[in-house]
Amino acid sequence: MEKIEKIMDREIAWRIFAHEFNTSNLYISEGDERAPNYIITPTGVKCNRLFIIGVITEVENIGKDNNLWRARIADPTGVFTLYAGQYQPEAAIFLSELEVPAYVALVGKARKYEPEDGNVYLSVRPEEINAADEKQRDMWVIETAERTLERIKIMEDALDSGLSGIQLQEFLEKKVKNASLINGVVHAIRHYKNLDRILPELKNSLVHAVKTVTSESGVIHDHPPEKLARKPGAPAQPVEPLQPAQSMKIKEHAEPKTMDKPGIQERSYIESTKSMAHEQKPVETDIAEELEEITGSKDLKEFNETIDVKEPDEVEEIGEETDASEPQIPLETKVEPPKPEPKEIIADIIDRLDIGKGTSFSGVIEAAQKAGIGSEIAESAIKDLMDEGRCYEPKIGTLRKV
Amino acid sequence: MEIEYAPHVEEIKRALDNEIDEVSIIAELKKLLQFRVPLSEAKRSLIKKYGGAEKSIARKLNDIKIGDHNIEITAEVLEVTKKTINIKNIEKTVFTGNLRDETAVRSFSAWSDHDLKAGDVISITQAYVRNWQERPEINLSPRSKVTKLSTRLQAPEESALRKLSEFKDGDINVHTKFAILSIDFHDINTKDGTKKIISGIIADEETKLPFTSWVIYPELAVGNTIEIKNGYVRSFRGIPTLNINEGSKIIKLAQNIEFREKAGSRIEDLIEKDGAYDIVVEGNILSIRPGSGLINRCPRCSRVIQKGMCRAHGKVDDKADMRIKAIIDDGTGAMTLVLDSRLTQKICGIGIEEAKNLAKTAMSQKAVEEEIKRKLQGRRFTARGNMSKGEFGITLVASDVWEPLETIREKAQEFLERIAG
Numbered sequence: 001m002e003k004i005e006k007i008m009d010r011e012i013a014w015r016i017f018a019h020e021f022n023t024s025n026l027y028i029s030e031g032d033e034r035a036p037n038y039i040i041t042p043t044g045v046k047c048n049r050l051f052i053i054g055v056i057t058e059v060e061n062i063g064k065d066n067n068l069w070r071a072r073i074a075d076p077t078g079v080f081t082l083y084a085g086q087y088q089p090e091a092a093i094f095l096s097e098l099e100v101p102a103y104v105a106l107v108g109k110a111r112k113y114e115p116e117d118g119n120v121y122l123s124v125r126p127e128e129i130n131a132a133d134e135k136q137r138d139m140w141v142i143e144t145a146e147r148t149l150e151r152i153k154i155m156e157d158a159l160d161s162g163l164s165g166i167q168l169q170e171f172l173e174k175k176v177k178n179a180s181l182i183n184g185v186v187h188a189i190r191h192y193k194n195l196d197r198i199l200p201e202l203k204n205s206l207v208h209a210v211k212t213v214t215s216e217s218g219v220i221h222d223h224p225p226e227k228l229a230r231k232p233g234a235p236a237q238p239v240e241p242l243q244p245a246q247s248m249k250i251k252e253h254a255e256p257k258t259m260d261k262p263g264i265q266e267r268s269y270i271e272s273t274k275s276m277a278h279e280q281k282p283v284e285t286d287i288a289e290e291l292e293e294i295t296g297s298k299d300l301k302e303f304n305e306t307i308d309v310k311e312p313d314e315v316e317e318i319g320e321e322t323d324a325s326e327p328q329i330p331l332e333t334k335v336e337p338p339k340p341e342p343k344e345i346i347a348d349i350i351d352r353l354d355i356g357k358g359t360s361f362s363g364v365i366e367a368a369q370k371a372g373i374g375s376e377i378a379e380s381a382i383k384d385l386m387d388e389g390r391c392y393e394p395k396i397g398t399l400r401k402v
Numbered sequence: 403m404e405i406e407y408a409p410h411v412e413e414i415k416r417a418l419d420n421e422i423d424e425v426s427i428i429a430e431l432k433k434l435l436q437f438r439v440p441l442s443e444a445k446r447s448l449i450k451k452y453g454g455a456e457k458s459i460a461r462k463l464n465d466i467k468i469g470d471h472n473i474e475i476t477a478e479v480l481e482v483t484k485k486t487i488n489i490k491n492i493e494k495t496v497f498t499g500n501l502r503d504e505t506a507v508r509s510f511s512a513w514s515d516h517d518l519k520a521g522d523v524i525s526i527t528q529a530y531v532r533n534w535q536e537r538p539e540i541n542l543s544p545r546s547k548v549t550k551l552s553t554r555l556q557a558p559e560e561s562a563l564r565k566l567s568e569f570k571d572g573d574i575n576v577h578t579k580f581a582i583l584s585i586d587f588h589d590i591n592t593k594d595g596t597k598k599i600i601s602g603i604i605a606d607e608e609t610k611l612p613f614t615s616w617v618i619y620p621e622l623a624v625g626n627t628i629e630i631k632n633g634y635v636r637s638f639r640g641i642p643t644l645n646i647n648e649g650s651k652i653i654k655l656a657q658n659i660e661f662r663e664k665a666g667s668r669i670e671d672l673i674e675k676d677g678a679y680d681i682v683v684e685g686n687i688l689s690i691r692p693g694s695g696l697i698n699r700c701p702r703c704s705r706v707i708q709k710g711m712c713r714a715h716g717k718v719d720d721k722a723d724m725r726i727k728a729i730i731d732d733g734t735g736a737m738t739l740v741l742d743s744r745l746t747q748k749i750c751g752i753g754i755e756e757a758k759n760l761a762k763t764a765m766s767q768k769a770v771e772e773e774i775k776r777k778l779q780g781r782r783f784t785a786r787g788n789m790s791k792g793e794f795g796i797t798l799v800a801s802d803v804w805e806p807l808e809t810i811r812e813k814a815q816e817f818l819e820r821i822a823g
Contacts, residue, residue: 010738012731
């Protein structure tokens with residue numbers, strides 16, 4: 001007897017920690033282009049909508065026209081990346097006015113961004129966003145831990161049964177009410193080959209998360225002292241490891257951008273491409289399109305090609321944040337210069353390049369890149385300079401000093 | 403070619419009482435098929451043309467579906483009530499009630515008397531099935547023929563004892579035990595004048611439900627514990643309701659059944675049911691739906707109206723009201739939560755006068771909705787009320803709503819013990 005998912009019913013908003021979300025690397029889409037795309041997590045959540053209460057640690061405007069915002073929203077296990085563009089005006093306004101760190105409650109949809117380099121980035125696109133408080137966040141952590149533990153138990157039962165496919169589905173129908181979860185568990189069992197490692201790791205992250213919200217200081221003492229909880233007072237920094245042995249794995253999962261490292265990271269990358277090759281239909285690339293639309297610029301693309309930058313802005317940017325604590329990464333992608341500097345460097349660059357008739361926007365970005373400034377930072381610096389009246393754009397793509 | 407058509411031609415002939423000769427039927431059928439008319443339509447139009455009626459298809463009540471037409475039902479009439487309704491200023495009398503066969507009980511309605519009485523066993527032809535409050539309802543068409551049968555439906559065998567939580571619309575021959583929490587007497591109209599019935603609330607250990615008794619059994623009194631055999635279940639306003647009639651057997655028990663309310667139901671458990679009475683859920687308000695906040699109602703019919711124009715009553719002096727339609731989601735499922743103005747004020751602190759001021763200052767009614775959103779979205783609430791399923795999805799109409807107690811430490815402790823054990 002098959003349970004039928006009713007279209008009429010509102011899709012559930014799943015409670016998932018960032019760690020589990022970012023560990024996911026199976027994506028499915030059903031039916032035509034307009035059908036939702038799902039991320040299948042290691043506990044079998046077939047995730048489209050999700051509900052998060054966490055701390056926004058960083059908000060960045062990454063579009064030229066103020067209409068694409070990226071934010072990082074942290075829970076005790078990791079960080080979700082959030083994009084709000086022109087089609088989420090309320091969320092974009094909310095983010096633009098936000099003072100970080102801030103507690104927020106977010107209902108959003110899981111999105112996958114897949115630039116041409118073969119990497120896959122998971123993010124959340126907001127549907128509704130609102131201010132929250134510490135108690136709400138703590139309650140969310142406990143509830144999310146409870147829901148996740150229930151799913152882990154289902155996954156363990158499914159693994160113990162040794163069944164797969166239709167038989168597994170029939171087995172699950174006897175104990176699980178949510179038809180979408182049944183379907184997700186069947187997918188997850190088939191796809192995730194290292195569940196014997198992932199599930200215990202997830203359980204540890206649940207314990208860590210729940211302890212975090214009940215401890216006085218947000219510091220969990222049964223772990224090495226540098227493992228700060230993501231309390232609002234704490235500086236925004238990379239996800240703290242749970243245990244030394246797992247820390248790297250988790251961090252790498254949580255930060256899928258650091259693809260150039262060995263180990264599990266590579267493996268999950270291979271798995272994800274494999275699963276995509278086998279199961280993927282074309283997926284939504286709205287963020288990519290938005291990015292392209294906003295940067296507008298063939299210029300940027302050309303520029304990327306000409307100076308042989310391997311990663312798109314996106315990757316580089318996030319790489320910078322992650323790398324701050326990891327000395328093995330080459331300097332040029334790592335150092336974020338002190339605040340006033342990029343603008344002044346850019347001003348110098350424009351000064352140098354503009355020999356009377358202005359200079360090309362892409363040329364400035366290129367020069368900035370050589371000086372170690374990411375193109376997004378360079379762009380926002382140019383914007384600042386324009387705002388300050390120190391340079392202007394006589395026509396699109398051209399900059400002149402004043 | 404002819405052989406291919408033979409069974410269909412036979413069917414048409416039968417429907418026309420063999421009054422039309424086979425040759426012309428074949429000729430006309432062929433012609434229609436040459437026009438590539440579907441076979442079923444070709445048959446139907448031929449039968450209609452010669453004044454015949456397609457033979458009704460016999461259906462059991464459990465198998466009927468919304469949209470079925472020309473079906474034949476053999477069933478017992480459980481009750482009939484007579485109502486006068488007003489359609490476009492014309493008074494019409496409609497007879498409604500319940501029919502039961504050996505598979506299920508369903509409601510019916512008829513626009514003429516047919517001389518139906520409770521207890522009659524009848525056969526109805528040319529009936530059709532309409533959607534009534536999201537459930538199939540037998541309708542008698544003007545062409546329906548009602549034949550009273552002299553046989554009685556077989557008395558059902560005694561069925562197994564069931565919990566109130568298992569009750570679904572249409573269930574017959576139900577056998578259960580419950581305590582009576584409250585009762586109320588009502589008058590209803592029948593053909594033979596008014597009649598008293600009892601309605602009220604019953605409960606077993608974990609579920610509360612409404613009930614209706616079409617007979618005044620003295621055993622049905624508050625505080626009594628009752629065992630009932632051969633009752634049936636009808637959905638009323640989306641909530642399963644136990645019905646008791648002449649055919650039911652009522653036994654007063656010496657034991658006590660004590661209802662213990664669950665702290666809260668998981669939404670995934672609730673949404674499996676057709677409806678639920680007086681339940682409690684706890685979840686997050688994820689979204690405030692359009693149409694929340696300050697609204698205007700028609701003073702006569704309470705419909706929500708715009709610009710003082712009512713769909714039924716034209717230009718009226720609208721009455722300001724408040725409500726919230728929200729999505730509540732507990733991580734296991736989601737449903738629409740409806741709060742009236744009293745509950746809106748309770749959790750938002752905005753009364754109707756304040757809301758009017760807010761709207762006036764902002765020069766937009768939308769401002770109230772936005773304020774509500776700012777106050778509620780993402781927050782956690784406990785709500786009590788009745789859950790039903792309908793056209794607009796699953797809805798919980800709240801009778802109360804409040805913020806749950808902060809029990810973070812206890813819950814955390816409990817969780818850590820569970821995951822360790």
